[in-house]
Every structure is written in structure tokens, then in C-alpha cells.
Amino acid sequence: MKKIVVHVREDGHEKIEAVLEGLHYTVSLVQDVYQITIYTPDENLDELIEKLQSVLDLRYNENMIEVSKPEFVISSLLKRAEKKVEEKEEKTPVEKLVDQVKGYSELDLEKLALTSIAGLVALSGLLLDNQTIIIGAMLLSPIMGPIYGFSVYAALGNIQNATRCLGVLAALLLGVFILSAIASFLINLIIPLTMTEEIATRLVLNPIYSLMAVFLGFAAALAFSKGTTEVIAGVAIAAAIIPPTVVSGLVLVLQPMSLITSGVLVAGQIVGLIAGALVAVVLMKIEPRAPQDKAAARRYRIGSIVTTVILFTLLLWITALMWM
Incomplete structure (x- = not known):
């Protein structure tokens, strides 16, 4: 009511x-x-x-x-x-959706801090070969916000804020990558690091991972639009992105030849999550109320979907080739 x-x-x-x-x-x-x-x-x-x-x-x-x-x-x-x-x-009224995502196009210290801490905790779990610690790290990460924000702004044809959301996502993940690489280098100077099973499993390419990311992105965007808190809706998203990104920084220090494999895996997860979120907002029929804005929004929405599908197909093809 x-x-x-x-x-x-x-x-x-x-x-x-x-x-x-x-x-x-x-x-x-x-x-x-x-x-x-x-x-x-x-x-x-x-x-x-x-x-x-x-x-x-x-x-x-x-x-x-x-x-x-x-x-x-x-x-x-x-x-x-x-x-x-x-x-x-x-x-859900479009005004409420816009109110939900209005902070996700801005990069602030809180987002950087939470994502960085989540990355360091995930790094500890990977080095200790402890899955529980890795999963626990996901409760801290605000990664879902920029992905959901991009999908909503793309559906509304708000190019500027949609691009900013992608920029925030890139900055957060780049921060995790650099921080994990620096931390791994410093730790390795004191305690020689080895490749654990949790690290090794995230260096194996499989097309199923990318397809799973699509379903995760769809489910999280749908849950988020219904008012589910970001912590709950974003855990699965963070679990799909943060550990592979941390592994990318870690292998840069321990096993540089695996960096391409790790990078392809991270890219496939990101594009898959975005694709799933876009599918969700299309099915929810999110669009501007003003008739004069609907045509422009539809063009941008179609452009975003086509670009995402092309990237996803390309990454899926590369993943399949490297997996075989």
C-alpha cells in the first residue's frame, strides 16, 4: 500500500x-x-x-x-x-529506480575503501586456500551498484550517467587489481608465496563461467529493483568479479604468463553481468515517461545491448578457444 x-x-x-x-x-x-x-x-x-x-x-x-x-x-x-x-x-516506478541508482555514477572514498578491503580479505582467503574467507569478503564490496546503475541509465537513455557508472566500475576493479599486486609483491618479499588450489581454480577458463555471470547479473538486477539491499543482491556479483580480479593482480607477481588467461576470465564475468542486468531492465520495461524521451532512450538501449552482445560473444569465443 x-x-x-x-x-x-x-x-x-x-x-x-x-x-x-x-x-x-x-x-x-x-x-x-x-x-x-x-x-x-x-x-x-x-x-x-x-x-x-x-x-x-x-x-x-x-x-x-x-x-x-x-x-x-x-x-x-x-x-x-x-x-x-x-x-x-x-x-517499480521509474522515479524510484532513478533514486536508487543516483549515487552509483559517482566515485567516492567509501566505495574505494570497501572494495579495497574486500580485495585484501579475498587475497588472504586465496593465499590461505580458505573459501570461507573469500566468501566473507564479498559482503563488503559495493560492486553491484555501478553495474545496476549502468543498466538503468542505459534503459533511460542517460548516456552521461551510464558512462560514469562504467567509469566507477573500472576504477574500483583497477584499484583491487593494483592493490592485490602490490600486496602480493610485498608479502612475497617476506614469505615466499605459492599457488593454492583456490588460486588455480580461478585460472581455468570455462564458457560456463560467463554464462553463469549472465544469470547472476539478471537475478541481482531484478532483486535490486524490488528493494533488496545492495549487500544481499550484490554478494553473488562480487563473488563473480572480486576474486578473479584479485587473482589477476596476484599472478602478475607470481606467474605473469597466466595474466592473459586471468584477464579474459575477468572480462567475461564483467560483460556477462552487464548483459544479464540489461536483460532484466528490458524485461521490466524501464523507460522514460515523457514520450519525446522514449525514442532516444530506445536507440541508446538497443545500442548498449548490441555492443554488449558483440563483446560477450567475442569473449565467449576466445574463452572456448583457450579452454579447448
């Missing part, structure tokens, strides 16, 4: 009430601004927001739409409304 409060100037409240015909709502007048309060099942929220935006002139500062979730509402009318939409699929 959602609570929607529409603030509208006196010259526009009749249009709002016309859109709400057949729904139960209350109207109050506060200092020449009408406040119209509507309660609606979650499944109707996206459709109702679209109708309200079509008649509400947001160029005026007084006009706004406020959406919140009350702890509970007791109403026989709302109970009947919920029964009517039990079979209707809930769609």
Missing part, C-alpha cells in the same frame, strides 16, 4: 481530480495549495503516477508528487481495492 500526496496550485486541482475519477481520495486547501491524498495498492502505483504526471505542470514550484509507505492502513475500501489487483504484476 502506498500513500500519494499531490500538491497542486488552485488552477490545476480540477485536472488532478478528473484523473482520479473512480478512486477514493481526500482534498484539503493549505495556503492556496491543494493537497490531494490518495491511498493505492502497490500494483497500481506506477500507472497512477504516470496519469498524475500527465496533467500536473511540474514547472511550478508548488506542484509536486510525494509518495510514501504507511506502516498500515485500516480501510474496507482499500481492502477491496487490493483484492481487485491481486493478479496484477507490480511495477
Whole structure:
């Protein structure tokens, strides 16, 4: 159940009430601004927001739409409304999705710190041949955010922020790679390092890994859009990227001839995750509300999908050749 409060100037409240015909709502007048309060099942929220935006002139500062979730509402009318939409699929409003990802196009110290710590913990697990430590490191990594942010911005045709998300992802992974290489070099000066089984398994190319990444990207993006926290939705994503990236830095010190193999594995995982996330946002029908923006967004979305498919196919082919 959602609570929607529409603030509208006196010259526009009749249009709002016309859109709400057949729904139960209350109207109050506060200092020449009408406040119209509507309660609606979650499944109707996206459709109702679209109708309200079509008649509400947001160029005026007084006009706004406020959406919140009350702890509970007791109403026989709302109970009947919920029964009517039990079979209707809930769609997350695009405004909420944009609000979720708005911080993922910016690189900050917190993201760098969490990803770096996750990389060092994963490095410890790899050197100790301890899978539990490796998995535990994934709880710290915010890698899912930029991937999900890119897929949402790509669907909306926001080229600038989509590119920034890729830049943040590249910076985080590059930081993990450099830090793991430096740490491995310093540790190796004191304690000679050897290739453990956990390291060796991440130097074996297999096309199944890339295909698995597609499913992980799809599942994580879908879960993220439904409000699942990043820590939970991103663990699988981090597990697919962080350890192979750490291994790339480690083999740069211990076994440089394996760097190409490790790099191909990391690239395949990244492109696979992005491909899965793009599939998720397409199936969720994420697009701008404004008709004039939909065509441009569709072109950019198709371009992103085609580019990702080409890269994924190429990496899958290279992986298959090196695996055979």
C-alpha cells in the first residue's frame, strides 16, 4: 500500500481530480495549495503516477508528487481495492529506480575503501586456500551498484550517467587489481608465496563461467529493483568479479604468463553481468515517461545491448578457444 500526496496550485486541482475519477481520495486547501491524498495498492502505483504526471505542470514550484509507505492502513475500501489487483504484476516506478541508482555514477572514498578491503580479505582467503574467507569478503564490496546503475541509465537513455557508472566500475576493479599486486609483491618479499588450489581454480577458463555471470547479473538486477539491499543482491556479483580480479593482480607477481588467461576470465564475468542486468531492465520495461524521451532512450538501449552482445560473444569465443 502506498500513500500519494499531490500538491497542486488552485488552477490545476480540477485536472488532478478528473484523473482520479473512480478512486477514493481526500482534498484539503493549505495556503492556496491543494493537497490531494490518495491511498493505492502497490500494483497500481506506477500507472497512477504516470496519469498524475500527465496533467500536473511540474514547472511550478508548488506542484509536486510525494509518495510514501504507511506502516498500515485500516480501510474496507482499500481492502477491496487490493483484492481487485491481486493478479496484477507490480511495477517499480521509474522515479524510484532513478533514486536508487543516483549515487552509483559517482566515485567516492567509501566505495574505494570497501572494495579495497574486500580485495585484501579475498587475497588472504586465496593465499590461505580458505573459501570461507573469500566468501566473507564479498559482503563488503559495493560492486553491484555501478553495474545496476549502468543498466538503468542505459534503459533511460542517460548516456552521461551510464558512462560514469562504467567509469566507477573500472576504477574500483583497477584499484583491487593494483592493490592485490602490490600486496602480493610485498608479502612475497617476506614469505615466499605459492599457488593454492583456490588460486588455480580461478585460472581455468570455462564458457560456463560467463554464462553463469549472465544469470547472476539478471537475478541481482531484478532483486535490486524490488528493494533488496545492495549487500544481499550484490554478494553473488562480487563473488563473480572480486576474486578473479584479485587473482589477476596476484599472478602478475607470481606467474605473469597466466595474466592473459586471468584477464579474459575477468572480462567475461564483467560483460556477462552487464548483459544479464540489461536483460532484466528490458524485461521490466524501464523507460522514460515523457514520450519525446522514449525514442532516444530506445536507440541508446538497443545500442548498449548490441555492443554488449558483440563483446560477450567475442569473449565467449576466445574463452572456448583457450579452454579447448
